[in-house]
Amino acid sequence: MDASHLGDDLTVVLHTEAELHARLAELAREIEADYRDEPPLLVGVLKGAVMVMADLSRELRFHAEMDWMAVSSYGAGTKSSGVVKIMKDLDADLTGRDVLIVEDIIDSGLTLSWLKENLESRGAKSVRICTMLRKPEAMKVDLEVDYVGYDIPVDFVVGYGLDYAERYRNLRDVAILAPHVYSE
Numbered sequence: 402m403d404a405s406h407l408g409d410d411l412t413v414v415l416h417t418e419a420e421l422h423a424r425l426a427e428l429a430r431e432i433e434a435d436y437r438d439e440p441p442l443l444v445g446v447l448k449g450a451v452m453v454m455a456d457l458s459r460e461l462r463f464h465a466e467m468d469w470m471a472v473s474s475y476g477a478g479t480k481s482s483g484v485v486k487i488m489k490d491l492d493a494d495l496t497g498r499d500v501l502i503v504e505d506i507i508d509s510g511l512t513l514s515w516l517k518e519n520l521e522s523r524g525a526k527s528v529r530i531c532t533m534l535r536k537p538e539a540m541k542v543d544l545e546v547d548y549v550g551y552d553i554p555v556d557f558v559v560g561y562g563l564d565y566a567e568r569y570r571n572l573r574d575v576a577i578l579a580p581h582v583y584s585e
């Protein structure tokens with residue numbers, strides 16, 4: 402779906418589909434170089450990371466094993482509750498594995514900070530993070546992020562997997578959601 406189908410729900414398109422794809426190709430080259438010896442297990446965080454995982458994994462020039470987790474800290478609102486719940490756990494055993502978490506967005510950083518520690522505690526050899534978007538000014542914790550697509554402002558954004566109340570995930574671009582949509 403393109404932004405033109407959404408009337409006045411969006412204020413600004415921040416990154417087009419073409420920009421997102423081009424940036425993912427650059428990140429893929431960095432990832433390939435950093436994991437020359439052994440490809441990492443890609444861990445996607447449902448549901449938002451589905452688009453990033455699909456596009457990043459197809460850019461990578463190695464066999465990309467994927468696994469999925471679902472964690473939730475947002476519910477149906479626009480603010481992180483800070484309480485992370487595992488809704489679906491991984492199938493893979495992480496012992497001795499290099500793990501690359503694939504995410505759509507780091508906002509407060511609370512979800513990923515919790516998840517990184519959780520995966521490290523399962524005996525992974527290394528845990529790195531790749532995120533399409535990050536809001537540096539919203540971060541509440543000190544979190545090292547290894548691969549970042551774009552840093553964006555603090556506004557609530559949707560598209561490319563990101564939702565508001567389960568809507569807008571299939572928008573191709575990343576755009577700022579008009580405040581009237583969530584204050585209605």
Ligand SMILES: O=P(O)(O)OC[C@H]1O[C@H](OP(=O)(O)OP(=O)(O)O)[C@H](O)[C@@H]1O
Nearest residue numbers: 447448449474475481508509510511512
């Ligand atoms: O840095 P934080 O403030 O913790 O926010 C980031 C988290 O919020 C989003 O997930 P959400 O809980 O909305 O679930 P979803 O992926 O199913 O949309 C996103 O995918 C991250 O997991």
Ligand code: HPA
Nearest residue numbers: 508556557558559563564
């Ligand atoms: O800006 C956002 N949009 C959608 N989901 C999110 N989860 C954290 N931040 C956001």
